[in-house]
Structure formats: structure tokens, C-alpha cells
Amino acid sequence: MTDTLDILRNEHRNIAALLDLLALQADLLERRGQPDLKLITEITDYFRSFPDMYHHPKEDMVLGRLRERVAALEPAIAELESEHEALSDELHILSRAVVALLTDPCPATRADFVQLAHTFVERERHHMAMEERFLFPAAERSLTAEDWLEIDEVVGQFSDPISAPDVRHRFLLLRDRLAQQLQGDAA
Numbered sequence: 001m002t003d004t005l006d007i008l009r010n011e012h013r014n015i016a017a018l019l020d021l022l023a024l025q026a027d028l029l030e031r032r033g034q035p036d037l038k039l040i041t042e043i044t045d046y047f048r049s050f051p052d053m054y055h056h057p058k059e060d061m062v063l064g065r066l067r068e069r070v071a072a073l074e075p076a077i078a079e080l081e082s083e084h085e086a087l088s089d090e091l092h093i094l095s096r097a098v099v100a101l102l103t104d105p106c107p108a109t110r111a112d113f114v115q116l117a118h119t120f121v122e123r124e125r126h127h128m129a130m131e132e133r134f135l136f137p138a139a140e141r142s143l144t145a146e147d148w149l150e151i152d153e154v155v156g157q158f159s160d161p162i163s164a165p166d167v168r169h170r171f172l173l174l175r176d177r178l179a180q181q182l183q184g185d186a187a
């Protein structure tokens with residue numbers, strides 16, 4: 001077991017739980033219930049900020065090294081990589097649908113969100129299942145200790161902000177730098 005695979009599996013557990021929450025909110029909207037719009041917004045913001053930005057690229061590193069080690073796995077590797085791209089596009093569209101829901105919660109925006117959310121949840125679940133059934137075991141079998149050392153070093157730089165002790169202080173550095181920048185402009 002490597003640090004990276006432990007980390008990726010833990011991230012999958014978080015992602016799976018958040019997908020369950022998103023699916024419940026979509027079900028609620030479908031049944032004309034009262035959804036938690038703040039929760040929906042935070043879930044899609046989180047997916048854009050972490051799984052899309054860092055979790056998938058971390059897996060892409062593992063896929064890239066696996067491609068070098070086992071050429072016969074190329075078709076399956078290419079499929080997972082293209083799913084990362086497709087899921088990123090779908091997440092972008094889903095995020096726009098959330099904003100539409102917030103600004104104009106009419107039957108059409110509700111229906112759009114419900115359909116996009118269910119599709120996104122199903123595709124993510126299927127994608128993660130493939131990674132756990134294929135990618136992680138294949139990487140465990142075929143990557144060398146040197147491969148893992150290199151990958152672990154990079155992966156360790158991008159931790160999941162939802163588990164960080166300072167999760168409430170996101171953009172704190174940016175806020176300070178922005179204030180300095182604005183002061184500099186005003187001077």
C-alpha cells in the first residue's frame with residue numbers, strides 16, 4: 001500500500017458521500033420538496049475546487065506512470081483519462097445549472113438541475129468504481145517503489161481542503177494579498 005493510494009481511496013470515500021448528498025437533494029427537488037440550496041452550492045463548489053482541480057490530476061499521474069509500465073493497458077487508461085475530461089465538462093454545466101436554480105428557481109431550472117445532477121452522480125459513481133476495480137489494483141501490481149516515491153511527493157502537496165484543520169480559512173492568504181495589492185494600487 002502506498003501513501004498515494006491511501007489518499008485517493010480516502011478521497012473517494014468523501015466524494016461518494018457527497019454524491020449521496022447531492023442525489024438526495026436532487027430527489028427532494030424532483031418531489032417538489034424544499035432543497036438545501038446552500039448545501040447544493042457548496043457541493044458543486046467543492047467538486048470544482050478539489051476533485052476536478054486536484055483529485056483527477058493526481059490519478060492522471062498514476063495513469064501516466066502505469067502507461068509506461070504496462071503498454072497493454074493503454075485503452076483502459078485512455079478511457080479513464082477521457083472520463084476525467086468529460087466529468088470536468090459536465091461539472092461545469094451542472095455548476096451553471098445550480099446558479100440558474102438560485103437566480104430563477106422556476107420549474108424549468110429545477111428540472112434541468114435534477115436531470116444534470118442525477119447524470120453527474122451516476123457517471124461519477126461509475127467512474128470511481130472503475131478506478132477502484134481497475135486502476136488502483138493495476139497500479140499496486142505494476143508501479144515500482146521509485147514510481148511511488150515520485151508520485152507520493154507530488155500528491156502530498158495537494159491535500160483535500162475539506163479535511164484540513166483550517167478549512168474555514170480558505171482564501172485567507174489570497175484575502176491578505178489582495179488587501180496588500182489594493183493598498184499598493186491606492187498609494
Ligand SMILES: [Fe+2]
Pocket residue numbers: 012055056059128131
Ligand atoms: Fe478518482
